[in-house]
Amino acid sequence: MVQADSPAAAAGSGPPESEPGGRLRALRRRLDPWLEPRRGWIVATLAVLLALVLGFHADIPNTVGNLGSLLETFLPWLGLALPVLLALALWRRSAVALAAVLLPAVVWANLFGGLLTDKSTGKGDFTVLTHNVAAANSDPAGTLRLLNDSGAQIVALEELASGAAQTYGKGLAAKYPFHVVEGTVGLWSSYPIQGVSVVDIKIGWTRAFRAEVTTPKGPLAVYVAHLPSVRVNFDGGFTAGQRDVSAQALGDAIEAEPIKKVLLMGDLNGTMNDRSLAPISAQMRSAHGAAGDGFGFSWPAAFPMARIDQILSKGGLKPTDSRVLAADGSDHRAVAADYRY
Template identity: 40%
Template sequence: DAGGPAVRVASQNLRAGNPDPAATAAALAGAAPDLIGLQEVADGPRVASVLADRYPHRSVVSTVALWSRWPIREAHGVDTGLGWDRALRAVVAAPQGDLAVYVVHLGSARAGHTATRDDTVAALAAAVRADPADRLVVLGDLNTATTDRVFDPLTRLLGDAQADAGQGFGFTWPAELPVTRPDHVLYRGLTPTTAGVVRTPDSDHRAVTAGFRW
């Protein structure tokens, strides 16, 4: 209806060793998002087998992918300092106008070893800061929670859909009993109306979803 979201998005880390990524993707599609961002895509054809009919437009860069109900005008990899692109930026031709969409999987962090992750957060923030798009969303596994100080460069630039329109902490990892939220939907130039978490099969992450008005 007129008061509902103009665009619904979802993001999921599929897990590289997922025995049935198609089942994970199908469960995510069941939430009826317009755009799906995926990370750790190791078997693209199996994912395509359940998404291609509903999401005829896609962009893939290494192990990240964007699936869209609407045409994708352009897309390219984004350098986050890992030595290979594990992020993409696309421009989606939504009915209300163009929307810049980043799908991102930032560097991993281990206890006492966070430098790579920290550098990738800074690189993503620099890319977003330089991006001229009026409306923009970031979907992905950023390998850090918004409460971590390293996240500050992003929170100064973007809103957090879960914090602004969701309920509770929105924890996503580990999927069985989540205690933190490395998975995010960040935005600017839009008004968030909904945000939440979806339990999907076979992944070690829960998915994140959000709805926005123009």
């Protein structure tokens, strides 16, 4: 009868775990599940798809329900999928899935990581503010307090319902002696206003105009606009055709502006990621993108999910700060920016 020569031989070949070779074998046993290529392949596939959507969002067509524009409106929110994918990769104990999750994480950080830092550089020469005050504003008095306390020298208001222009005119007169209202949009200023002209944005009534504001540093062409609303529904998808036509018309008007320094303020019903605003965004700089802190979401006021209220400039105007104000009686939040002329 053959007997085992030692306890180690009886237990199997190889050194015990207390010895270096044994510890290496134990480590390999622990790592084996993580290195199994078939584990976590579903998570890895989802991560790669997310990276492709983030990286090539501009190539997603708008031909079906304006899917590309809808995606771009809420593009930053795709980052919420990252911790979910990471948790699934850890649960599956898959190194392949973990490596794959890094791909969309890097792409998302490249797209939006810069928004997470405070880029403000201090006070400018003047402050501007834009606010869709909402036709159904539940607290106009509160909105007037917010505007008067904002410290802005130039204020643009959108969605001025019938009679609201008079209310805001009286409530802002002490601080803003110059103002103009065209249709449902208006401009209030501490500086003189002249050269007002309506901008035809192809909707059949007035929701945009241009004015020249004479600041202490020099002239400034100010455009105030409220582009048509967009809709999300099951029948038509993301309905934004009229908004897109108006964006092109507004972009053409700004491109033809003879004054070098131009400011655009208003509710554009679109984010700077939305390709359909390219006629505007391609020639202008976002104050929040250049000098803001965070995403600067402005709508809906109760739980902001997108920045559709914009302050844009060109011609050498330098934004030094950008911020979102507290909620008031509107369904939008006001946004403000400081500029150096």
